[in-house]
Every structure is written in structure tokens, then in C-alpha cells.
Amino acid sequence: MTFSPELEARLAKLLASYPAGQERSALVPMLLYAQDEVGRITPELVAEVARRLRLQPAQVEEVASYYSMLRQRAAGKHHIQICTNISCLLMGGGELFEHACRCLGIGNKEVTADGKFSIEEVECLGACSWAPALQVNYDYHHGVTPEKFDQLLEVLRQAE
Ligand code: FES
Secondary structure (H helix, E strand, C coil): CCCCHHHHHHHHHHHHCCCCCCHHHHHHHHHHHHHHHHCCCCHHHHHHHHHHHCCCHHHHHHHHHHCCCCCCCCCCCEEEEEECCHHHHHCCHHHHHHHHHHHHCCCCCEECCCCCEEEEEECCCCCHHHCCCEEECCEEECCCCHHHHHHHHHHHHHCC
């Protein structure tokens, strides 16, 4: 399996940040970076990462299937993760999630027909003080009301 030169450079920098012999500790970020390019965790990707880290594919598969942010199915171009854990729930996160599903016409872990948006109900994003919080790819948005969500969606649509 071949990766883009950009991803190869990113992986090389990542691996160089670990002490010699400890490269396997880079497994999760390596899978995340590769997922950004490939779109999802495929069997080929598991095998490639295993080869590079001198692990068995089953060891990589175990980790890949444990973390919810590592996806077996491709997400939309804009992957919207809405927290409905306790702080966000108390501040309207549940209603925000339902509003977002209605706006996009999809349910949890589904992708719009054009592939541009996907939505996922998630546990704590670590932004409890600014609840309700959501994340679009790697960008955080805090204190999101349904009205602010509509504005965000418009910005994302116009950026296409
Ligand atoms: S509970 Fe939502 S970010 Fe922590």
C-alpha cells in the first residue's frame, strides 16, 4: 500500500518522535493520520501499519476496533461529532444532536448522499466548560445552540 508524500512525511516525523524501539507507541496516531487520507480503516491499511510497526495485523486490528474515532466505514468530508455526555446533555446537547440530524436528514453514524457530511453522537470531547460542544473534523465549536449550528452548516456548505 502506498501513501501520499505528505502522509509519508507526517508518519516519518511521528515515528521520529518516539525513542528507538518504542515505535509501536505511535500506533493510534499513525492509524488516525492514515485514516485522514484513506478515509477509513481498511484491512490493507491494518496490514500496512502492522508491517511498518513490526506488529501482527491482529494487534493493530484490536486497537483499531477499540477506539470509536477509528472508523471501519468512511465518514463524510465534514465529520460532525456532537457530545451528549453529562455536561453537554444538561446544556442542550441532546436537542442539538437531534436538530443536527434533522438538518442533515441523516442519523447517528450516517453519511449524507453527497458524501459531504456525517454525524456522530460522541462521549465527552473534553470541552465540558463550554458545553454543548461539537467537533467538525479536528475543529472544536463551543456553546453551540441550534441557531449556531445552522450558521456553522451554512459556512461549511459555502466552503465547498
Ligand atoms: S460532556 Fe461534552 S465535552 Fe465534556
